[in-house]
Amino acid sequence: MSAIELQGVSKIWGETTAVNNVSFSIDQGTFAVLLGPSGCGKSTSLRMISGLEEISKGSLFIGGEDATIASPADRNLSMVFQNYALFPHLNVEENILFGLKVRNTPKQLQKERLKKVAEQVGLEQLLDRKPAQLSGGQRQRVALARAIIAENPICLMDEPLSNLDAKLRHIMRVEIRALQQRLGMTVIYVTHDQAEAMSMADKVILMCDGKVEQEGTPEELYNKPATTFAAAFIGTPPMNLIDPVACGLDKKISQNQQDNFLIGIRPEDIVLSNENGLKAELISADYLGADTVVTAKIQDQEILVRTPGKVTITKPTSTRLQWPVKSVHVFDKSTGKRNDNIEVLPI
Amino acid sequence: MKHASTKHQLYGWLLLLPATLFLLAFTYYPTLATLAKSFFSQGTAIRPAAFVGLENYTFMLEDDVFWQVAWNNVIYALFTIPISIALALMMAIWVNSRLKFKSLARMSFFLPTMLPMIAVANIWLFFYTPEIGLIDQVASVFGIESHNWLGDPDTVLGCIIVITIWKEAGFFMIFYLAALQTLSPELEEAARLEGASRWYYFRRIMFPLLMPTTLFVLINAVINSFKLVDHLFILTKGGPDNASSLLLYYIYEVAFSFLDQAYASTLTVILLAVLAIIAIGQFVFLDKKVHYQ
Numbered sequence: 329m330s331a332i333e334l335q336g337v338s339k340i341w342g343e344t345t346a347v348n349n350v351s352f353s354i355d356q357g358t359f360a361v362l363l364g365p366s367g368c369g370k371s372t373s374l375r376m377i378s379g380l381e382e383i384s385k386g387s388l389f390i391g392g393e394d395a396t397i398a399s400p401a402d403r404n405l406s407m408v409f410q411n412y413a414l415f416p417h418l419n420v421e422e423n424i425l426f427g428l429k430v431r432n433t434p435k436q437l438q439k440e441r442l443k444k445v446a447e448q449v450g451l452e453q454l455l456d457r458k459p460a461q462l463s464g465g466q467r468q469r470v471a472l473a474r475a476i477i478a479e480n481p482i483c484l485m486d487e488p489l490s491n492l493d494a495k496l497r498h499i500m501r502v503e504i505r506a507l508q509q510r511l512g513m514t515v516i517y518v519t520h521d522q523a524e525a526m527s528m529a530d531k532v533i534l535m536c537d538g539k540v541e542q543e544g545t546p547e548e549l550y551n552k553p554a555t556t557f558a559a560a561f562i563g564t565p566p567m568n569l570i571d572p573v574a575c576g577l578d579k580k581i582s583q584n585q586q587d588n589f590l591i592g593i594r595p596e597d598i599v600l601s602n603e604n605g606l607k608a609e610l611i612s613a614d615y616l617g618a619d620t621v622v623t624a625k626i627q628d629q630e631i632l633v634r635t636p637g638k639v640t641i642t643k644p645t646s647t648r649l650q651w652p653v654k655s656v657h658v659f660d661k662s663t664g665k666r667n668d669n670i671e672v673l674p675i
Numbered sequence: 676m677k678h679a680s681t682k683h684q685l686y687g688w689l690l691l692l693p694a695t696l697f698l699l700a701f702t703y704y705p706t707l708a709t710l711a712k713s714f715f716s717q718g719t720a721i722r723p724a725a726f727v728g729l730e731n732y733t734f735m736l737e738d739d740v741f742w743q744v745a746w747n748n749v750i751y752a753l754f755t756i757p758i759s760i761a762l763a764l765m766m767a768i769w770v771n772s773r774l775k776f777k778s779l780a781r782m783s784f785f786l787p788t789m790l791p792m793i794a795v796a797n798i799w800l801f802f803y804t805p806e807i808g809l810i811d812q813v814a815s816v817f818g819i820e821s822h823n824w825l826g827d828p829d830t831v832l833g834c835i836i837v838i839t840i841w842k843e844a845g846f847f848m849i850f851y852l853a854a855l856q857t858l859s860p861e862l863e864e865a866a867r868l869e870g871a872s873r874w875y876y877f878r879r880i881m882f883p884l885l886m887p888t889t890l891f892v893l894i895n896a897v898i899n900s901f902k903l904v905d906h907l908f909i910l911t912k913g914g915p916d917n918a919s920s921l922l923l924y925y926i927y928e929v930a931f932s933f934l935d936q937a938y939a940s941t942l943t944v945i946l947l948a949v950l951a952i953i954a955i956g957q958f959v960f961l962d963k964k965v966h967y968q
Contacts, residue, residue: 380864401870413861417883417966427869478869 330389331356331482331514332377337386339372339538346372348538349386354516354531356481359508361525362518364535365561370518371486373535377516378484379403390482405482406475410490412467414459414474421455424473445477448507465496472504476511483508485517489524501528522562526550534558552657556664559592559657565621565632567592567657575606575626589670590659595621595634597655605648613641624649706947712940724937731941741942743917744925747832751921752900755839760892762840763847764885768877770848771855781852788846796909799838800825803910825911828918835919838906843899847892854888855881886965890957897953901946922946 330353339347347369354360362370375381377388379400387396395403406427414423422429424445428438446452449469459467468488475483488504489497505528508515519525525532526546533543534557542554553559559567569590570577577591599605606626614621620639624631624647633649658670713731718724735741770781787795802809803824811821824830858881866876882889902923907913913920913928920928926946930939 378868380867400864400868405868407865407868409861409865411859411861413859413865415862415865415880415884417880426866426871430866430869430871430875474865 330354331358331391332516333389334373334377335387335389337373337376337388338384339369339376339381340384346538347376350535350538350540351386352533352540352543354514356514357512358530359505359515359517359528360531360533361529362516362533362535363522363525363561364520364541366520368535369538370520370535374484374486374516374518377403378405378407403482404480405484406478406480407484408471408475408486408488410487412459412471412488412491414467414470416459419456419458420451420462420470423459423470424451424477426474427478441477441479445473448476448510449473449503464492465500468492468500472507476507476513480513482514482516485515487518487520490519490521497524504528523564526562534561536561552666553592554666556590556592556659559659563594565595565634567594568598568631569659570626570629570631571661575629577606588661589667590661591672592657592659593631593651593655595632597651598631598633599650600633600635600639601648601650603648605650608647608649610641610645610647613639615639709940709943709947712937713944715937717935717937731938734938735941735945740917740920740925744920744922747918747920748901748922750832751836751839751903752897754836755843755900756893756896759840759843760847760889760896762844763892764851764889766844766848767851767855768881771852784845784848786845787842788849792842792905793909795838795842796906799834799906800910803834825919826915828915831911831915831919835903835906835910838910839900839903843896847896850888850892851885854885858884883966886961887967890961890965893961894954894957897957898950901950 333353335351337347337350338345350369350373362373364370372381376383377390379395379398379402383396387394389395390398390403390405415426418426421442425438425442428441433441442455446455449472451466451469451473454462454466459470462470468491471488475485485504489500492500501524504515504517507513517525517528526549529546531543532546532549534541534549536557542549542558544552549558549562553562553567556569560569569592572589572591600610600622608624608626608631611623611625611630613623615638619634619636622633622635622639622641624633626649631649653672653674656672658667658672659665660667712724714726714728715724716722716727716730766784770777770784774780790798805811805823805826806821808824810824815821822830824834862880862884863876866880871879901921903921904924904927907919907921907924911919913924917925922942923946926939926942929935929942
């Protein structure tokens with residue numbers, strides 16, 4: 329049984345459709361990430377699951393029961409908000425216990441749970457501080473603690489790390505993931521950061537323009553992007569999408585209508601070579617430490633190449649590009665869909 | 676080094692000078708002069724003012740009108756302050772919600788504040804007029820007899836209280852509305868997810884977060900309740916039989932109608948003392964309970 333299931337869910341505001349006929353299901357204990365650019369409907373989807381936003385069309389099942397019109401409090405879920413939504417006049421302890429107090433949980437149980445949760449998120453020393461006296465990371469922990477103290481099976485997180493600096497974000501990523509696995513929670517996590525999604529998720533649901541573009545494990549999304557959008561969204565830098573005709577690659581695709589296709593190659597699959605391969609010109613280089621992202625040009629097509637070590641380019645240099653046949657992805661040009669029926673020949 | 680810091684200090688004092696001058700000339704000097712005057716008798720052309728010690732104050736304690744006016748003011752404050760603040764808060768919450776005619780509602784609540792006091796008094800004078808006034812006309816439909824609202828010592832103070840609440844509530848609403856709009860909607864959502872009712876959210880989250888505004892509004896309301904003059908001019912002139920006279924209006928009468936500046940100064944000193952005690956009390960006792968962002 330899935331913990332959460334959406335069936336043809338839509339959100340319509342007057343003329344605009346923010347979420348369009350979205351269906352997916354998430355299994356118990358899964359860390360699911362709703363990923364997509366801003367305005368793709370991922371936050372709205374999350375808010376519909378939470379009940380803070382009404383579902384215009386379709387149905388929502390939580391734990392197998394229809395929760396389409398249930399009130400937020402009856403859905404047995406907790407939520408971590410983007411700006412933490414901590415109550416500024418209450419101290420850390422009161423913030424964490426807020427939900428239990430609303431539900432009139434016995435004092436003894438409140439105390440036990442508080443002790444356990446404070447330990448789990450490392451807030452034991454800070455219980456009588458006000459949110460304004462905490463750092464960003466500590467506030468984030470309070471928000472987490474407030475979400476897990478109710479011991480709800482499902483936890484929703486709306487871009488919870490977007491206000492933290494890069495280093496702290498990385499630490500919190502690891503901690504949230506560890507906490508989720510230790511507690512066996514089902515988490516739905518909204519983010520626009522594909523690196524966050526790749527590193528945390530059991531399952532990624534990639535959204536675009538209010539629709540689900542692709543769902544699967546991070547590896548599936550990376551290795552077999554279903555559409556050009558998925559290909560260009562996942563990976564840093566994203567996959568190169570090249571028009572084969574413009575690059576003189578049309579002979580390498582065993583099909584008669586070659587100009588109907590785009591080929592995609594990940595920057596890390598391309599090798600710079602001096603002997604054979606496709607002729608190209610190196611334009612510029614972005615040094616990242618362990619490797620360098622080089623911008624190359626074939627005719628007027630820009631191609632990014634990720635190459636180990638440091639490469640310096642002061643003036644346009646000609647070179648040759650190579651890649652293994654198995655790392656080439658083919659997409660239909662008109663629909664943007666992946667097409668695995670096309671055979672690709674080596675360069 | 677020393678030279679530089681002296682210059683720096685001089686510069687600072689010069690910057691403070693204009694404001695200091697105005698405060699001295701228009702606040703501190705009059706206050707102290709009033710205090711001094713209250714210890715002297717009212718001078719005339721023949722008999723110059725003489726030091727009389729606390730004579731003015733003993734006279735005040737024996738003055739029946741003073742006690743009546745003071746009591747009127749207490750009743751006036753006890754009714755206008757809590758009611759107008761509660762109404763202001765309710766109206767602010769109401770017009771802060773998703774309402775169809777939000778701007779219209781906001782404007783109509785705020786309108787009484789924008790009208791000049793004299794105009795307000797004239798409008799209400801028409802409402803209260805016996806027989807032809809709005810209230811009596813509406814009442815006559817239900818067969819209720821005409822009543823001279825402002826001419827009856829039993830109802831006149833109530834009439835003044837109603838006008839004040841009508842005017843103040845809209846004004847205080849603006850402050851509450853501004854404060855409400857700084858509250859993040861996420862707070863309400865977080866509370867809703869935990870199953871908090873609207874009343875619980877109001878009691879535990881919204882009202883405590885609005886405390887700075889409440890304190891500000893409260894102080895304003897208290898000060899206003901001691902400084903009403905304009906309405907009384909138009910509506911009642913303090914009558915009948917001082918039933919609607921308030922402290923400041925009485926001071927005005929003593930000073931400019933009875934031309935007894937010495938006694939007026941005495942009353943002013945009492946008014947200032949009362950206001951100072953209330954303000955200090957509010958800041959000292961309430962400030963600890965207020966959460967500032």
